[in-house]
Amino acid sequence: MESQETAKRPIEEPVDAVAVQDAEPATKRVKLDDAPVPQVQEEPSQPQPQTEDEKPKEQRQDDRDKRRGIAPIKAEYLVVPPSQVAKTAEVVDDDAAEGRTAPDAETGAAGKDGKKKRPKGQNKEREFGIFADAQRLCNSVAWTPEFSPRNCKHGDRCNALHDIRKYLKEGRRPDLQVFGGKCPVWETHGKCSSGWRCLFVESHMKEVEHEDGRKELILTEDPSRIKPETTPSVPLEEESMDARAGVYNVVAPAIKLALSRKKIQHEKSDQYLKWMAKDSELARIHYHKQKDDDDVAKDYAAQYVEPPLKPSEKRRIYFGRETPVLAPLTTQGNLPFRRLCVELGAEITYSEMALGLPLLQGQKADWTLMRAHESEITPPRYTPTGLLDLAYDNAKDLKFGVQITANAPWIAIKSAETLSRYLPHLRVIDLNCGCPIDMVYKSGAGSALLDAPSKLERMIRGMSMVSGEVPVTAKIRMGIRDDRLTAQKLVERLALGAPDIRAVSGAPGCAAVTLHGRTRQQRYTKAADWSYIAECAALVKSFNETSNSLQDTIREADERSLPNGGRMYFVGNGDCYSHVDYFNHVDNAGVDSVMVGRGAIIKPWIFEEISAGQYLDKSATERLAYVQKFAKYGMEAWGSDELGLNYTRRFLLEFLSFFHRYVPIGLLEYLPPAMNDRPPAYKGRNELETLLASKNYLDWIKISEMFLGPAPPNFKFQPKHKSNAYENIEAEG
Numbered sequence: 093m094e095s096q097e098t099a100k101r102p103i104e105e106p107v108d109a110v111a112v113q114d115a116e117p118a119t120k121r122v123k124l125d126d127a128p129v130p131q132v133q134e135e136p137s138q139p140q141p142q143t144e145d146e147k148p149k150e151q152r153q154d155d156r157d158k159r160r161g162i163a164p165i166k167a168e169y170l171v172v173p174p175s176q177v178a179k180t181a182e183v184v185d186d187d188a189a190e191g192r193t194a195p196d197a198e199t200g201a202a203g204k205d206g207k208k209k210r211p212k213g214q215n216k217e218r219e220f221g222i223f224a225d226a227q228r229l230c231n232s233v234a235w236t237p238e239f240s241p242r243n244c245k246h247g248d249r250c251n252a253l254h255d256i257r258k259y260l261k262e263g264r265r266p267d268l269q270v271f272g273g274k275c276p277v278w279e280t281h282g283k284c285s286s287g288w289r290c291l292f293v294e295s296h297m298k299e300v301e302h303e304d305g306r307k308e309l310i311l312t313e314d315p316s317r318i319k320p321e322t323t324p325s326v327p328l329e330e331e332s333m334d335a336r337a338g339v340y341n342v343v344a345p346a347i348k349l350a351l352s353r354k355k356i357q358h359e360k361s362d363q364y365l366k367w368m369a370k371d372s373e374l375a376r377i378h379y380h381k382q383k384d385d386d387d388v389a390k391d392y393a394a395q396y397v398e399p400p401l402k403p404s405e406k407r408r409i410y411f412g413r414e415t416p417v418l419a420p421l422t423t424q425g426n427l428p429f430r431r432l433c434v435e436l437g438a439e440i441t442y443s444e445m446a447l448g449l450p451l452l453q454g455q456k457a458d459w460t461l462m463r464a465h466e467s468e469i470t471p472p473r474y475t476p477t478g479l480l481d482l483a484y485d486n487a488k489d490l491k492f493g494v495q496i497t498a499n500a501p502w503i504a505i506k507s508a509e510t511l512s513r514y515l516p517h518l519r520v521i522d523l524n525c526g527c528p529i530d531m532v533y534k535s536g537a538g539s540a541l542l543d544a545p546s547k548l549e550r551m552i553r554g555m556s557m558v559s560g561e562v563p564v565t566a567k568i569r570m571g572i573r574d575d576r577l578t579a580q581k582l583v584e585r586l587a588l589g590a591p592d593i594r595a596v597s598g599a600p601g602c603a604a605v606t607l608h609g610r611t612r613q614q615r616y617t618k619a620a621d622w623s624y625i626a627e628c629a630a631l632v633k634s635f636n637e638t639s640n641s642l643q644d645t646i647r648e649a650d651e652r653s654l655p656n657g658g659r660m661y662f663v664g665n666g667d668c669y670s671h672v673d674y675f676n677h678v679d680n681a682g683v684d685s686v687m688v689g690r691g692a693i694i695k696p697w698i699f700e701e702i703s704a705g706q707y708l709d710k711s712a713t714e715r716l717a718y719v720q721k722f723a724k725y726g727m728e729a730w731g732s733d734e735l736g737l738n739y740t741r742r743f744l745l746e747f748l749s750f751f752h753r754y755v756p757i758g759l760l761e762y763l764p765p766a767m768n769d770r771p772p773a774y775k776g777r778n779e780l781e782t783l784l785a786s787k788n789y790l791d792w793i794k795i796s797e798m799f800l801g802p803a804p805p806n807f808k809f810q811p812k813h814k815s816n817a818y819e820n821i822e823a824e825g
């Protein structure tokens with residue numbers, strides 16, 4: 093989603109605003125000189141030092157002076173003299189990557205020197221070119237043996253090729269030689285959903301001779317590799333793009349069509365929304381009366397009517413120390429990337445944010461975001477701790493949740509009903525209340541909900557009412573503006589309901605809240621506020637106790653309908669970049685778990701570090717292997733034909749736009765590494781390491797070509813976040 097932001101902001105954030113973390117004492121420094129060093133032995137992570145925010149202010153200043161936000165790269169790896177280090181240090185704009193425009197993107201204002209500045213920040217109107225075969229192959233023959241085509245719907249008017257031999261010869265580029273010329277999809281699954289269009293088709297086709305002497309081209313399968321349970325129920329017909337082995341939550345085209353034609357009923361939502369309209373009116377009157385005249389205030393409770401339906405019993409979920417969470421990440425958090433993270437130890441994952449209304453309208457793009465990989469529909473890791481275990485059934489839990497946003501309760505509520513009905517593999521439905529993008533915010537969705545607490549509460553209440561056994565959760569920020577933090581009040585509301593109605597209507601049913609420790613206003617260059625997160629965590633603990641006693645005393649106990657028997661989980665988020673950060677937050681901020689966003693894109697093995705409890709200095713070869721995996725997983729999810737392959741290439745480049753920022757810890761003078769540290773220009777321990785650190789997208793395309801073959805001539809890629817250093821390179825190159 094591209095931002096439409098036009099707000100004017102100060103031109104430059106001061107460099108000092110960059111997050112500074114405390115350096116580890118010299119005695120704990122590790123020696124990492126000899127490449128390759130696969131693992132760094134580090135002390136187990138506790139007890140942890142104070143968090144940055146717990147320190148006295150003066151001390152923080154000292155650290156800042158010491159580091160000044162620049163990665164402490166050892167002299168021998170610097171490619172510029174020390175005096176140039178600060179100049180070459182890359183400034184990245186993650187706000188642009190998330191979809192917000194950078195401060196001066198719109199203005200292109202003249203700088204101090206009078207020269208017109210080139211617009212920086214997010215590149216708008218990103219185009220990626222059109223990827224297609226030179227001549228199209230008709231769907232009627234794309235997956236069938238040469239002599240058994242299906243009926244072509246278009247008959248004589250069809251202008252696509254129906255001759256497979258001709259197509260293979262002239263219709264497309266020759267087979268690729270990457271992956272040893274073997275189809276990575278077929279190698280894993282024993283068949284290939286790209287059929288004749290696969291750019292590795294030579295590896296899964298043959299010519300058979302019939303008794304009458306005719307020779308027929310056929311696609312081969314290897315039944316021994318085909319796992320029946322991974323074959324989705326959608327037939328390999330029209331939407332063969334949709335049927336991929338290992339991909340779940342694929343919704344049949346007929347359902348999307350019915351949605352688009354408004355042929356789908358939302359019975360529960362309709363019933364509930366009718367009731368909600370009346371109840372909201374009652375609450376409104378109550379609210380105004382109370383303000384004007386306390387004595388005459390009619391008691392809301394006396395007039396309260398129970399909703400016409402009760403929520404179903406919710407599946408219980410679990411967030412804990414052993415379940416690091418991968419953040420919902422638009423563009424970046426696609427299925428192949430999440431698969432990679434799960435393989436490396438992410439225990440909980442979220443879809444990219446989908447918009448509620450297009451989902452209700454059956455729009456393909458938003459439904460596609462709801463798909464999960466096989467590895468995401470297995471239970472998260474979990475160590476029984478006693479009490480909780482009585483009701484939590486780990487075997488029924490899974491990793492994958494979806495995230496939606498909406499600007500009106502009816503959209504959120506109907507979306508929840510629809511999602512829970514058509515998606516069989518859903519851990520939770522998460523409501524995005526943090527998205528800063530202007531287009532979303534101005535519509536009243538995303539972070540706008542932070543300033544609309546009663547609307548937010550009605551959404552969560554209603555969603556939970558109609559979502560069947562699927563729990564509902566929320567992801568919030570600290571507030572909209574830096575000078576007005578609202579998360580504490582919101583968290584209270586999500587846990588217990590509005591103060592004046594909670595006694596009658598009970599808790600809204602929010603199973604978990606994730607708090608990103610920033611405001612909407614705040615830029616990524618400023619550190620997330622973990623002391624504020626810690627305060628909220630403490631509040632949630634006390635609310636959970638209150639919630640239990642509320643249930644016992646005031647209302648007819650309805651424990652079944654409360655998520656986790658009345659316990660709301662609390663997850664912290666912001667700037668987690670290593671196992672040290674992770675355990676520090678779990679232990680000192682009191683959060684149940686930590687959600688990792690950019691840290692996972694820059695360093696997907698952060699999850700491995702968390703399970704190992706130590707820094708892992710991955711060699712360039714190991715890092716390249718992750719790139720290769722992404723390419724393979726991309727083709728499995730999107731296809732190994734011209735279209736799927738270049739779709740994979742596009743998202744691989746998006747991945748590399750973060751991945752290149754990893755500074756191997758073996759190159760650092762001291763630890764810990766910090767995500768917001770800007771690396772000066774440096775070279776790696778070998779050529780490959782240097783290449784993987786390149787800020788130039790042309791190098792990223794080169795890297796993609798190692799696994800996806802040559803990019804088509806019309807292939808375009810513009811990184812979402814341009815950095816100043818990147819522009820220098822571009823200017824030089």
Ligand SMILES: Cc1cc2nc3c(=O)[nH]c(=O)nc-3n(C[C@H](O)[C@H](O)[C@H](O)COP(=O)(O)O)c2cc1C
Pocket residue numbers: 186189190191419420421422423424444445495524526527567608620665666667668687688689690691
């Ligand atoms: C590229 C990008 C895309 C994001 N997309 C989403 C999204 O779709 N939904 C959401 O709730 N947050 C989104 N976020 C915010 C992250 O989930 C997370 O809250 C934020 O990055 C802070 O965590 P971090 O410091 O670990 O990156 C996005 C962030 C980035 C950088």
Ligand SMILES: [Zn+2]
Pocket residue numbers: 230231232244245246247250251252254
């Ligand atoms: Zn045709």
Ligand SMILES: [Zn+2]
Pocket residue numbers: 275276277278284285286287290291292293296732
């Ligand atoms: Zn294939």
